[in-house]
Amino acid sequence: MSTLGILFSDIHSRGVAELTHLRTVASVPFGGRYRLVDFPLSNMVNSGIYKIGVITKSNYHSLIDHIKSGKDWDLSRKNGGVVLLPPYGIAASAGPYKSRLDALKRIKKFIESSTEDYVVMADCDVILNIDYNEVIKFHEASGADITCVYKDTEIDASRSRHSTVYKISDSGRICDILLSPEISGNCNVAQNSWVMTRKMLLYLISEANTHGLEHFGKDILLDNVNNMKIMGYQHNSYCAHIASLSGYVKYNMDMICKEKRDALFAVPSRPIHTKVRDSAPTRYGGDATVKNSLIADGCIINGYVENSILFEGVKIESGSRVTNCIVMQNTIIESSSSLSWIICDKNVIIKAGRTLSADKSYPLYITKGKMI
Amino acid sequence: MLTNKKDCVTMLLAGGQGSRLYVLTEKKAKPALPFGGKYRIIDYALSNCVNSGLDTVGVLTQYQPLLLNEYIGNGQPWDLDRLSGGVNILPPYQKFGGSDWYSGTANAVYQNIPFIERYNPDHVLILSGDHIYKMDYSKMLAYHKKKDAACSIAVIDVPLHEASRFGIINTDEDNKILEFEEKPANPKSTKASMGIYIFKWSCLKKYLMEDSENPKSSNDFGKDVLPHILECGEKMYAYCFDGYWKDVGTIDSLWQANMDLLEEDMVGGSEWKIYSRSMEKPPHYISKNAVVKNSIVSEGCEIYGDVENCVLFPSVTVKEGACLRDSIVMADTVIGKNSCINYSIIDEEVNIGEDCRIGEKKSSLAEITVIAEGLILKNNCIVPSGAMIDSNIN
Secondary structure, eight states: OOEEEEEESSTTTTTTTTTTSSSOGGGOEETTTEETTHHHHHHHHHTTOOEEEEEOOSSOHHHHHHHTTSGGGTOOOSSSEEEEEOOOOOGGGOSSOOSHHHHHHHTHHHHHHOOOSEEEEEESSEEEOOOHHHHHHHHHHHTOSEEEEEEEEEEOHHHHTTOEEEEEOTTSBEEEEEESOOOOEEEEEEEEEEEEEHHHHHHHHHHHHHHTOOOIIIIIIGGGTTTSOEEEEEOOSOEEEOOSHHHHHHHHHHTTSHHHHHHHHOOTTOOOOOOOOOOOOEEEOTTOEEESEEEOTTOEEOSEEESOEEOTTOEEOTTOEEESOEEOTTOEEOTTOEEESEEEOTTOEEOTTOEEEOBTTBOEEEOTTOBO | OOSOOOSEEEEEEOOOOOGGGGGGGSSSOGGGSEETTTEETHHHHHHHHHHTTOOEEEEEOOSSOHHHHHHHTTSGGGTOOOSSSEEEEEOOOOBTTBOOOOOSHHHHHHTTHHHHHTTOOSEEEEEETTEEEOOOHHHHHHHHHHTTOSEEEEEEEOOGGGGGGSEEEEEOTTOBEEEEEESOSSOSOOEEEEEEEEEEHHHHHHHHHHHHHOTTOOOOIIIIIHHHHHHTTOOEEEEEEOSOEEEOOSHHHHHHHHHHTTSTTTTOOTTSOOOOOOOOOOOEEEOTTOEEESEEEOTTOEEOSEEESOEEOTTOEEOTTOEEESOEEOTTOEEOTTOEEESEEEOTTOEEOTTOEESOOOSSSOOOEEEOTTOEEOTTOEEOTTOEEOSOBO
């Protein structure tokens, strides 16, 4: 049994527009040292999937810089490996992909020329640690045409609009699909990853071409819930679906909790790989006070840090206070400044003595490279 | 010829046992010893090579090579996976008519003359894999070429009262070498050899062959080959290096070199990167009640206790109420609740129970306590100052 991986790097870029202004969803930083793409890539590699196509339509320089040859995920391979699939096409079809299905139509040749039996497709806006071998086993055993990964979890109206919800019968078959519903409470929320045979995917693409279908969720899945056997596979461990800036903050802060952190990073033989940046370990000065925080390598800390996440190479100078913040790579917080509920993107400089304060309900985002 | 010609090939001596590190080097060669939070000692020499543009490195191994082999692998973390050259691990091997262990540093290189010849180099750089320093070898190579020396030796100025611990090199005002003195009682100079040599390959090859024919020789660069080359009247120069350099051959110097990293930029800035094989752990976590001051903490650590003046390697867990002072704790070690660690080096994968007392508060009388790799110390253990523990304590 062999499996082909397909990743969609920027399907949901509107959800966190601030962060994806200059990058794909896949290259959004997460958890102190990761990018969102690390999770699906690692899941696939840890499940023995060594040929992965990454579909990308725009702003993909940061993604290329992150993935490079793929060697940090063990994906620099003679056979297979990771392949970036930017828009490609002639005349009428050229230009950025319009939808998931449009992208699949246009990488048909890539899928055709592959030889794998199965295809796992995944989006980059969902963070989880999953063994796709188990999903494929479930798919085979249930005789499904398509298997969709979901999690039974609580959802509120603000989040549900960005989510897909499955209605699932007792046999595990998906009998209805709610695209962007307005509901709250416990639901079977789609985790934006799907398994089918490569043959089935090619068949669906050719159907889509023949009948002018445009939306994978609506025209393929929803319209076929009665004609095809579409099964739901429940993932029982931690899942995070990043669909808004406040969600982005919440799920980052989740990583401060050991139980949730371990559910992602301490799964035996399923480590999350990422680009190695070779920073030195973090150095704490004599005046450093750090409480309940997640700190990456390469930081120099001389101030006060609480309930925060510091990415690699962050400098916190003496007398400064950082609480409830997410501070990305190489940002410098100069002396005697104070930050609360701030998201600093990469390479931000907060000059000495500045005070920036926002609130949990509305964290303030500071763009990459700004000086305040 | 299979391979391209290289201007300079590096031979990295990594076969030493490091016997003065006792239990720490029982299961691994000294160059594989963890250092500075996330590195191993050999990372410094390998990173210096690649940062200096030297892409062909032979690593001479003999003592406990398994960990070193696995760690170096294809050299990718140091960017030394190359189409031509790159990093090559060179253990002793069987030859037509017999096989020998490496009998000394010079003999190790002598036995690998065929490796060096594959690259047809003009110069050969000899390094030892057990020093902590950041050095641009390309500058030394340029100096060596400018002086048209047969051999150049890197030297560092040491305090006069310490000079008698080193191999001392006496030179004229142009740094031309006049005399070697091995650990002299009354040193005439304060230029200590750093164990870094660049030779003209034709010259080195000639003298290595001569050395191998000499039954009285102990086949060592410092003792035999270098003095012999000088006696033969070849041009030898000292190359002065004025950065940070530390030999980590003893428990005390290993402890001190780790602690030097706590001083800002003691070991040099971040522009000269030291590469290492990544452990792939999430960022470290500092809990609500933890105290971390004047310390180095690596990825994957979880700190619930009180840590001051320490170097913590990846995935060290310090549980609630534990108190660490002036200590080095290597990867994957767990310090149990309310245990107190003072002035100690705790090796990798050690499991220390609750309420243990290890070592004694750092003072001029206290000695460093060492706990060897993989040990389990049950609750309420007491380990006195200066002890070296190499078996489990129940």
